[in-house]
Amino acid sequence: xxxxxxxxxxxxxxxxxxxxxxxxxxxxxxxxxxxxxxxxxxxxxxxxxxxxxxxxxxxxxxxxxxxxxxxxxxxxxxxxxxxxxxxxxxxxxxxxxxxxxxxxxxxxxxxxxxxxxxxxxxxxxxxxxx
Amino acid sequence: xxxxxxxxxxxxxxxxxxxxxxxxxxxxxxxxxxxxxxxxxxxxxxxxxxxxxxxxxxxxxxxxxxxxxxxxxxxxxxxxxxxxxxxxxxxxxxxxxxxxxxxxxxxxxxxxxxxxxxxxxxxxxxxxxxxx
Numbered sequence: 001x002x003x004x005x006x007x008x009x010x011x012x013x014x015x016x017x018x019x020x021x022x023x024x025x026x027x028x029x030x031x032x033x034x035x036x037x038x039x040x041x042x043x044x045x046x047x048x049x050x051x052x053x054x055x056x057x058x059x060x061x062x063x064x065x066x067x068x069x070x071x072x073x074x075x076x077x078x079x080x081x082x083x084x085x086x087x088x089x090x091x092x093x094x095x096x097x098x099x100x101x102x103x104x105x106x107x108x109x110x111x112x113x114x115x116x117x118x119x120x121x122x123x124x125x126x127x128x129x130x
Numbered sequence: 131x132x133x134x135x136x137x138x139x140x141x142x143x144x145x146x147x148x149x150x151x152x153x154x155x156x157x158x159x160x161x162x163x164x165x166x167x168x169x170x171x172x173x174x175x176x177x178x179x180x181x182x183x184x185x186x187x188x189x190x191x192x193x194x195x196x197x198x199x200x201x202x203x204x205x206x207x208x209x210x211x212x213x214x215x216x217x218x219x220x221x222x223x224x225x226x227x228x229x230x231x232x233x234x235x236x237x238x239x240x241x242x243x244x245x246x247x248x249x250x251x252x253x254x255x256x257x258x259x260x261x262x
Binding site: 014015016017018019044046047048049050052053054055057070072075076123125126127129 | 172173175184189190191192193194195196197198199202203206207208209210211212214261
């Protein structure tokens, strides 16, 4: 396998696959994701709550977030959000959503918005590109 | 934002490749070489689906670390699951799955290592974005 910790172009690692999570009872706020090893310019996200009808697929460059997400309002229904890149929707105005507030020297910071009273664990995977 | 079409890394241009491949999920566990990419990728994004079949879909990423989210409908309706051991995952039914990871990034593509569990059926179509 390619050793992503040493595979470089010039002086930069250019990509990183990683994960993060947050408890959806956590109030709106920010979460710093670190350990990426460089300042990303683009991120792809896939998210899910294991065992729930909650999933999303999004992208973010810090200025134009976008995602598609499973909506619990319809059986096997999907919708999109043009202002956030991370979304888990539990129906009836209850959701946990986020976008990238800043690209940082070793990762990125997510700004989270909690609406209603969602519960469970938001698991996100990312592919970061320099 | 950087212009990705002109962003130069060490004298080589940033390169991407969109492509597809498929596999019959009746195939025994093993490997599948994907060629025609034109360079040695360093990471891939995968979207996998059985066309016209309910609940067999996954989204994944692979750079040697494997992560994916997959539709779990055929085990529990209207449900999704995560995996950190596969970047492609077809949940055909409870106990009958077909999972893939990138075993190696090669000079003209990559090699998928497939693990068949139980007796899944159908053709899994995989869309990929490979990146240098």
